[in-house]
Amino acid sequence: MQYKIVGQTVPVVEISLNKGETVYTQTGGMSYQTDGIEMKTNARGGIMKSLGRMFSGESIFMANYTAERDGATIAFATTVPGDIIPVDLNQMPNGLIVQKGSFLCAEDSIETSVTFTKRFSAGLVGGEGFILQKAQGNGMLFLEVDGDQIEKELMPGEVLKVDTGNVVAFEPSVSYEVEVVKGLGNIFLGGEGIFLTRLVGPGKVILQSQNFGDFVGRILPFIPNN
16 A cells, blocks of 8 residues: 645545555545445444444444555545644554544554543543544554644653644553633633643644634634524
């Protein structure tokens, strides 16, 4: 398998497959393809994994694309303006924890499964992903990022507080919890929400500069009701 990222505003990852190679994505994720690609849609991994994907914000059914000849090409685009991050999970034996909505596509050798934050309270109060996905295996994973990508390498015990909608992914060695913003004035007047995601190192963290949920909230008042 070979790939290249094409475009800048709303980029696509264009993947060239050898005969028999497969990539998969959520239903509706494909942008374009050449002849020689066979598509099969199924509940990848069985019904329990499919239900887990539903709770983590992804599709129940996944579209699997298999090359019927060498050099067949398929492309997957981001949902909104942003970036595509290629992740070689061969270099990450412990896998990667991925925020809902960040998964774009992956090789068939990559498995995604539901995982839970280390603290139950994170899911109850955070509103953004008590349920996350863990991607693991040997091969390439592609993540979509809203806006620009920002990578941080946290040292042991180093703390990074982030708006939850700006978290894309992090290594399993990074602990994840949600904390309440201190001070009633900050909560009601600060305009930044009630909760922050608290990430504690060691490990790599991938962030995005755009929180699309916040963006939608800002434009809603300008949309005519009728």
